[in-house]
Amino acid sequence: MPEAPEPAGQRCDFCGAVVPTVRRVALDQDYDRLVKPHRELYACAPCSERKERSRLGLGPDRTPR
Numbered sequence: 001m002p003e004a005p006e007p008a009g010q011r012c013d014f015c016g017a018v019v020p021t022v023r024r025v026a027l028d029q030d031y032d033r034l035v036k037p038h039r040e041l042y043a044c045a046p047c048s049e050r051k052e053r054s055r056l057g058l059g060p061d062r063t064p065r
């Protein structure tokens with residue numbers, strides 16, 4: 001397994017996975033207390049969806065009912 005010093009892609013700020021494409025996630029609400037406002041992080045697809053769900057108040061792994 002070759003070790004790539006420079007991964008071709010961007011790193012997800014949530015799970016740390018390197019993926020070819022990431023989404024920019026603007027932190028808001030609760031995160032404002034932890035980090036600087038209007039800070040943007042990069043999230044992979046799964047993390048982005050998870051973030052979107054929790055943002056909508058559906059919860060990370062709770063099915064909307």
Ligand SMILES: [Zn+2]
Nearest residue numbers: 012015044047
């Ligand atoms: Zn991720």
